[in-house]
Amino acid sequence: MAEQVRAIRTRKTILSAAARIFEENGYQAATISQILREAGVTKGALYFHFQSKEELAQGVLAGQDQQLVVPERASKVQQTVDVVMLHAYRLQTDSMVRAGVRLSMDQLAQGLDRSGPFMRWSEVGCALFQEAQRQGELLPHVVPVETADVLVGSFAGIQSMSQAICDYQDLVTRVSALMRHLLPSVVMPAVLASLDLSESRGAAVYAEALKAAQELEVSAAIA
Amino acid sequence: MAEQVRAIRTRKTILSAAARIFEENGYQAATISQILREAGVTKGALYFHFQSKEELAQGVLAGQDQQLVVPERASKVQQTVDVVMLHAYRLQTDSMVRAGVRLSMDQLAQGLDRSGPFMRWSEVGCALFQEAQRQGELLPHVVPVETADVLVGSFAGIQSMSQAICDYQDLVTRVSALMRHLLPSVVMPAVLASLDLSESRGAAVYAEALKAAQELEVSAAIA
Numbered sequence: 001m002a003e004q005v006r007a008i009r010t011r012k013t014i015l016s017a018a019a020r021i022f023e024e025n026g027y028q029a030a031t032i033s034q035i036l037r038e039a040g041v042t043k044g045a046l047y048f049h050f051q052s053k054e055e056l057a058q059g060v061l062a063g064q065d066q067q068l069v070v071p072e073r074a075s076k077v078q079q080t081v082d083v084v085m086l087h088a089y090r091l092q093t094d095s096m097v098r099a100g101v102r103l104s105m106d107q108l109a110q111g112l113d114r115s116g117p118f119m120r121w122s123e124v125g126c127a128l129f130q131e132a133q134r135q136g137e138l139l140p141h142v143v144p145v146e147t148a149d150v151l152v153g154s155f156a157g158i159q160s161m162s163q164a165i166c167d168y169q170d171l172v173t174r175v176s177a178l179m180r181h182l183l184p185s186v187v188m189p190a191v192l193a194s195l196d197l198s199e200s201r202g203a204a205v206y207a208e209a210l211k212a213a214q215e216l217e218v219s220a221a222i223a
Numbered sequence: 224m225a226e227q228v229r230a231i232r233t234r235k236t237i238l239s240a241a242a243r244i245f246e247e248n249g250y251q252a253a254t255i256s257q258i259l260r261e262a263g264v265t266k267g268a269l270y271f272h273f274q275s276k277e278e279l280a281q282g283v284l285a286g287q288d289q290q291l292v293v294p295e296r297a298s299k300v301q302q303t304v305d306v307v308m309l310h311a312y313r314l315q316t317d318s319m320v321r322a323g324v325r326l327s328m329d330q331l332a333q334g335l336d337r338s339g340p341f342m343r344w345s346e347v348g349c350a351l352f353q354e355a356q357r358q359g360e361l362l363p364h365v366v367p368v369e370t371a372d373v374l375v376g377s378f379a380g381i382q383s384m385s386q387a388i389c390d391y392q393d394l395v396t397r398v399s400a401l402m403r404h405l406l407p408s409v410v411m412p413a414v415l416a417s418l419d420l421s422e423s424r425g426a427a428v429y430a431e432a433l434k435a436a437q438e439l440e441v442s443a444a445i446a
Contacts, residue, residue, distance in 0.1 A: 026329075029252035105328055105383055106249075114387040150381070150404045153397060157380020158373070160328055164337040174376060181373045185407035 011049045014039045015063065018056040019099030027057055027106050057112050063100040068209040076132035077187050078195055080125060081179055082205045084155060088175040089202030091159055092168050105160055121152045129186075137191045147186055154178055172199040234272045237262045238286065241279040242322030250280055250329050280335050286323040291432040299355035300410050301418055303348060304402055305428045307378060311398040312425030314382055315391050328383055344375045352409075360414045370409050377401055395422040 017039035021030045032053055036046055050056045070086055073079040090097045104117040125148030132138050158178050162171040179197045187195075240262035244253045255276055259269055273279045293309055296302040313320045327340040348371030355361050381401050385394040402420045410418075 024251075026249040026251045028247075028249045104387070118384045118387055146400050147404065149384070149397065150377075150400050153381035153384040154373075154377035154401065155380060156383055157378060158376035160379055160383070161341045161372070161376040164327070164341055174372065177369050177373050178377065181370065181408050182404050183408075185404050 007049075010041060010045055011059075014041060014046055014049055014056070015059050016096065019060045019063065019096055022057065022060060022103055022106075023099050027053075027103060027112055032056070054112055057103055058116070060096075060103055061100050061114070061117055063096040068206070068213060070205060071208060071212060075137060075191060075194065076128050076135060077137050077183070077191055080128040080132070080151075081183075081195060081197060082201065083124065083128070084151070084175060084179070085172070085202035086205045086209065087155075087202075088159070088171050089206050092171055093206075101156075101159060102163075105156060118152060118156070121155075122148045124148075125151050132187075137188055138186060139188060142186050147182075151182060154182065172202055176201075230272075233264060233268055234282075237264060237269055237272055237279070238282050239319065242283045242286065242319055245280065245283060245326055245329075246322050250276075250326060250335055255279070277335055280326055281339070283319075283326055284323050284337070284340055286319040291429070291436060293428060294431060294435060298360060298414060298417065299351050299358060300360050300406070300414055303351045303355070303374075304406075304418060304420060305424065306347065306351070307374070307398060307402070308395070308425035309428045309432065310378075310425075311382070311394050312429050315394055316429075324379075324382060325386075328379060341375060341379070344378075345371045347371075348374050355410075360411055361409060362411060365409050370405075374405060377405065395425055399424075 014035070018030075018035045021034045021038055024030075025034070030053065032046070035056060036043060039046065050059060068086065068090075070079060070082045073082065087097075091101060100117065103112075104114045106112075106114065122145070126145045129138065129142070129144035129147055133142065133144055138144075155175065155178065158174050159168075159171060162168050162174050176197055176199045183192060183195070183197075237258070241253075241258045244257045244261055247253075248257070253276065255269070258279060259266060262269065273282060291309065291313075293302060293305045296305065310320075314324060323340065326335075327337045329335075329337065345368070349368045352361065352365070352367035352370055356365065356367055361367075378398065378401065381397045382391075382394060385391050385397050399420055399422045406415060406418070406420075
């Protein structure tokens with residue numbers, strides 16, 4: 001058990017180091033020796049966890065995947081909004097999430113398949129919109145997969161613009177504006193009126209999800 | 224006059240070389256000596272036009288600015304759509320436009336101010352939406368600068384997603400979907416019904432703009 005804990009910790013150390021090196025030098029120019037030096041682990045330890053630079057990058061890319069779960073909402077549109085707002089909030093506050101997103105936006109990274117995060121986020125969005133559709137929350141013409149793709153692509157650009165202009169300071173404002181622009185063409189008016197699209201939503205959902213995750217850990221420890 | 228033509232040609236050669244080198248290595252790792260070699264010009268010629276790597280990058284970034292003008296439309300919303308669709312089409316077909324966009328999306332380019340293209344596109348969009356507003360084409364709640372920012376940010380991400388997933392093959396489809404999702408929350412229903420948001424719009428506008436530019440050149444030569 002202690003060994004397993006140590007292995008998980010080493011893996012985390014390596015990924016954090018890789019995230020910093022990719023962020024500093026770009027995927028193309030980064031080298032495994034730089035990551036080794038930054039992480040302060042042995043070559044053997046690194047290769048035990050990751051076989052190549054691409055595997056390291058895939059590990060960082062996966063860092064933006066959700067570990068925090070948004071609580072179930074009666075409205076699946078609100079749940080979608082909450083997933084997006086939580087991601088925006090974490091992008092402002094969590095360096096690992098930021099590193100993953102930057103790497104997936106690195107159009108210069110040759111030989112690195114960056115489609116993964118786009119696809120995974122699209123699947124999350126598509127599943128939620130399909131549920132919303134079953135519940136009658138969406139306008140009749142909506143195609144869930146298309147709307148999910150538009151949302152994921154738009155979010156990616158909005159965050160990139162916010163980063164370029166002011167290093168994410170206005171990110172939640174911009175994401176809230178995106179939601180107000182996209183949802184009226186997707187959602188039934190009565191549902192639209194009930195949504196919370198405010199800028200503070202992300203922080204509130206984060207606090208809620210964190211509390212739920214901690215309670216889960218406590219009950220797992222007791223069991 | 225011949226000297227001026229030569230200078231313009233040299234400047235173009237250097238920028239094309241810089242675009243290729245930035246695309247291959249990323250801004251961070253690219254060097255002026257690589258660009259010199261790629262362009263096949265003297266050091267003196269390069270420094271006559273560009274003082275630094277950042278100036279070279281700014282030149283490439285400016286390559287995505289419009290040289291082709293979308294003809295005036297009675298509907299300023301249609302004109303906005305045409306500007307976006309033309310840009311999508313050029314992104315698929317013009318390597319210099321592509322290089323500029325990639326560089327402005329290079330979140331790893333430290334010390335390079337990438338906010339320029341975002342701001343310039345926002346200004347173009349904002350001016351068009353303001354005109355549309357004066358003509359009564361927009362819904363009463365719309366704030367032109369906010370809508371322009373959402374459009375520019377969303378477009379940036381949609382193109383990045385299309386590039387990551389299929390190297391721009393589905394770009395015009397995705398941009399058309401973006402327009403169908405954004406405009407209903409912005410535009411009066413009667414205007415909405417009159418818009419051409421089809422995937423082939425970009426190619427048609429390109430042909431039209433190119434013809435107009437050529438006629439202008441001919442009439443300038445006669446005068």
